Every structure is written in structure tokens, then in C-alpha cells.
Amino acid sequence: MIAGRAALQRKSLTAIVAMALGLVAVAALAAGTQVFDPKTRKWVDYDRTKARKYYAAHNEVPEAFRPQMVKFRTAEVPGTIIIDGNQHFLYLVQPGQRAMRYGIGVGREGFGWAGIVRVGRMAEWPTWTPPAEMIARDPNAVKHAGGMPGGPDNPLGARALYLYERDQDTIYRIHGTPEPWTIGLDVSSGCIRMRNDDITDLASRVKVGAKVIVLMQGAALYKGV
Amino acid sequence: MSAKSSVRSSIRAIAIGFLAALSACVSAPPPPPQDQMSRTKVETAPADIQLLCADAVAKASGADSTKILPVSSGKIDSKTYQVELDASGKKTSCLVDTDGNVKSVQPT
Numbered sequence: 563m564i565a566g567r568a569a570l571q572r573k574s575l576t577a578i579v580a581m582a583l584g585l586v587a588v589a590a591l592a593a594g595t596q597v598f599d600p601k602t603r604k605w606v607d608y609d610r611t612k613a614r615k616y617y618a619a620h621n622e623v624p625e626a627f628r629p630q631m632v633k634f635r636t637a638e639v640p641g642t643i644i645i646d647g648n649q650h651f652l653y654l655v656q657p658g659q660r661a662m663r664y665g666i667g668v669g670r671e672g673f674g675w676a677g678i679v680r681v682g683r684m685a686e687w688p689t690w691t692p693p694a695e696m697i698a699r700d701p702n703a704v705k706h707a708g709g710m711p712g713g714p715d716n717p718l719g720a721r722a723l724y725l726y727e728r729d730q731d732t733i734y735r736i737h738g739t740p741e742p743w744t745i746g747l748d749v750s751s752g753c754i755r756m757r758n759d760d761i762t763d764l765a766s767r768v769k770v771g772a773k774v775i776v777l778m779q780g781a782a783l784y785k786g787v
Numbered sequence: 788m789s790a791k792s793s794v795r796s797s798i799r800a801i802a803i804g805f806l807a808a809l810s811a812c813v814s815a816p817p818p819p820p821q822d823q824m825s826r827t828k829v830e831t832a833p834a835d836i837q838l839l840c841a842d843a844v845a846k847a848s849g850a851d852s853t854k855i856l857p858v859s860s861g862k863i864d865s866k867t868y869q870v871e872l873d874a875s876g877k878k879t880s881c882l883v884d885t886d887g888n889v890k891s892v893q894p895t
Contacts, residue, residue, distance in 0.1 A: 598824045605826065626825030635835045635887040637842040646834040648827055653834060661835075663822070678853050746825065775838065779831050779859045783873060 595650060595746050597624045608746055617743035627665025627746045629760055634661035641769060643681070643736070645754055647674055647778030650746045652736070652754065654767060664764065665745040666736075667755040668778070675734070675752055677784025681772045682726030684765055687712030693733050696751060715740055720758040721765040725774055732784065736774075737761060832860035832868035832883070840870040840881035843889040850874045871895070 595608040606612070608624070616624060627650065634653055638644065644653040644661070647668040653661035668674060690710045692703035710716055719738020724731060738758040739745075745757060754776075756764065776784070818824075831837075837857035845852035860870040863882075867890070870881045882890040 594828050596826050596828065598819055600818060603818060608825070624825065625821065626823075630822055632822045636838055638838060644834050644838065646831075648829070648831045649834070650825070651834070676856060676858065678856060773853075775856070777834055777837060777857055779829075783856065783858070 597626060597746070610744070610747060610749070613743045613745075613747055623665055623742060623745045623757065629662060629664050629763065631656070631660055632663045633659065634663075635659050636661075638773070638775070641767075641772050643764075643768065643772055643774040645736075645774065645776045645778075647676070647754075647776060647781065652756065652764070654764060662764075662767070664756055664760045667739070667744040667747050667749050669750050669752040669781070670748045673750065673752045674748070674778045674781035675784050676776050676778040676781045677727070677732075679725040679727050679732055679734070679774045679776070679784065681768060681770050681774060682724045682729075682731060683770055684724070684768070685722050686765075687716070687720060688718045688722040688737070690716050690718045719755070719761060721761045723761075723765060723768065723774075727784065734784075736764070830862050832857075832862070832870055836860075836868055836883055836885070836887055837870050839887050839889060840883050840892070841872055843881060843883075843892050844872050844874060844879050847892045848874065848879075850877075855879075 596605045597608045598604075599606050608616075613623075622628070632653075634655060636642075636644075636655055636659065638655050640655050640657045642655040644655065645651075645666065645668075646653070647666075650666050650668060652664045652666045654664075655661050689712055690706065691708075692700070692706055697703045697707055712718070717737075717739065718735065719740060722735045722737040725734045725736065726732060734752055734754070736754040736756065738761040739755040742757045744755065749755075837860055841855045841857055842852065844850065844855050855872055855874045857870050858873045860868055863869050866884050868883050868885070870883060872879045872881060878895045879892060880895045881892050884890060
């Protein structure tokens with residue numbers, strides 16, 4: 563009888579652990595991106611592997627992450643940049659309650675942030691100098707500690723918009739990327755990445771001083787907000 | 788037409804009708820509009836809706852709008868979003884409908 567009860571308790575414990583693991587798995591998937599597949603007419607999970615395959619097959623990101631003009635009800639002035647980190651979109655406010663929308667890649671778990679900043683300066687094919695924290699955690703960044711010249715392999719891509727809080731560089735940037743398939747994913751160290759064509763287009767439309775609002779549910783607020 | 792063949796025709800018509808109804812039930816839903824071809828499993832309020840709440844909080848409290856930031860949001864029914872905002876550490880909750888009409892702004 564006691565052995566039977568112990569076996570029952572073990573089974574219950576196993577069931578609870580299995581349920582807990584299941585919940586953890588569901589929670590881990592909970593924030594994931596999905597894209598609509600027009601062929602199967604189904605929503606499919608969109609992770610790093612699928613994103614890479616999609617880009618290899620189409621030489622393009624999924625339609626949702628390509629630039630498009632959308633309706634945007636706002637009191638913000640035209641020229642303001644609004645980043646929706648959860649949905650992986652950057653909006654550039656236009657006149658007439660509309661916005662130009664671009665797909666973006668954002669900070670991976672623990673690297674996302676939210677805040678209100680401004681474009682402090684812009685650069686074409688910028689030099690990439692990894693910050694000290696990145697050098698400390700990423701051995702590959704050490705060789706570029708003195709700065710990596712701009713070019714097609716540079717992680718900042720074709721343009722960089724340097725984000726400032728008042729007159730101070732936040733170390734965050736909106737920039738291009740040599741890895742366009744990462745658009746739509748949580749992959750960066752906190753910077754906002756765009757396809758090179760898109761960041762070039764954005765930089766041509768934006769003025770230094772433009773307000774940048776970064777929305778990201780569950781992320782740390784950037785100091786000063 | 789005999790009574791037997793008439794019954795057979797009726798059964799065939801009913802069966803075809805049933806199959807047609809069944810196929811209508813299982814057909815795929817229409818694709819979303821072009822600007823809604825991606826989503827995340829956790830549904831947040833659209834960015835413009837979140838910022839309409841920030842604007843409403845700034846107007847209602849007289850606070851500096853550059854210090855008010857939406858920090859979380861979610862759909863509470865098919866027509867309404869709840870947006871939580873941080874105004875220099877002060878928390879505020881806002882209810883807004885899917886058309887962008889702010890229904891209420893309350894400190895939390």
C-alpha cells in the first residue's frame with residue numbers, strides 16, 4: 563500500500579515536472595515572431611533558421627518586413643521615428659496620419675530597451691568600434707577593438723543613426739546590416755538593425771535632432787526616461 | 788421517376804449539400820491585409836495606439852510628454868486595448884479602442 567502510494571506520488575511529481583517544463587517551453591515561444599505563408603495560408607513560426615532559409619530562397623525578407631506606407635494615427639510630428647521592438651517595425655511619421663514602415667531586428671533577450679531619445683548624428687558606411695562590454699563578452703570583437711573600417715562586412719552596414727539622450731551618446735544606434743535575414747528577429751545587442759537599402763532610405767529622410775521613441779514591452783527603460 | 792429513384796436523388800442532394808457545407812467549414816481563412824502579414828504570439832497594442840495613450844496622459848496630467856512612455860499593452864476584448872505607461876516613474880493605465888479613441892486614463 564505504502565509502495566503503491568509512493569509510486570503514485572512519483573507519478574504525480576513526474577506529471578507536475580512535465581507540466582512545468584511544458585509551460586516553460588510555451589513561455590519561451592510566447593514572444594516569437596510568426597509570418598503568414600500565402601502558399602499554405604497558415605501562420606508559421608519565424609526563427610533564425612527559417613529566416614535564413616527564406617532569404618536564401620527569395621533573396622528577400624518576408625513581405626511584412628519590406629518598406630511600406632501605412633496608416634498611423636499620431637500626435638507626433640512628421641519626421642519622428644517610432645520603433646515597435648515587439649512587432650519588429652520602425653515607423654517614420656509622415657504628414658496626414660501616415661507612416662513609412664520598415665522591418666527591423668532588435669535586441670535579443672536581456673538586450674532590449676525602451677526609451678525616448680534623438681538622432682544625435684548620422685554616418686555613411688561608418689567605422690564600427692565595439693563597446694567595452696561587448697569586447698568583454700565576445701572574443702570575436704577583440705580584434706576590432708581599435709575600430710573596423712566601414713564596408714560590406716561591417717556590422718553597422720551602409721548607414722548609422724547615433725542615438726543620443728540629450729547631448730550624451732547612448733551607445734545605441736539604428737544601422738544597416740550585412741545579415742539582412744535577421745530582420746524580424748530578436749538578435750542584436752540592443753541596436754536597431756535594418757536592411758542596407760532601408761537604412762539608406764531612412765537616413766535620407768531623417769534630420770539630426772529627430773525624436774526617436776523606442777517601445778519594447780518588458781524591456782528595461784533607458785535611463786533618463 | 789419511381790419512388791425509389793426519387794428517394795435516391797434526395798439522398799444524393801442532401802449528401803452533396805452536406806459535403807459543400809463541410810468544405811466551407813474547413814476552408815482556409817482569407818489572408819490578412821498586406822501590412823499585417825506578420826505578428827507575434829503575444830499581442831501588443833499597435834504602436835500608434837500606445838502613443839495615443841501617452842498623448843492622452845500628457846494632456847490629462849500636464850506632464851512633459853517626452854517623459855511618458857508606454858511600457859506594456861494587451862488586448863482586453865476584441866475592441867479594447869489596455870496600455871500601461873511610465874511617466875518619470877509614475878504608473879498610469881489607459882484604455883483605448885481599436886479606432887484610437889482613448890476611453891479612460893487612471894493612475895495605478
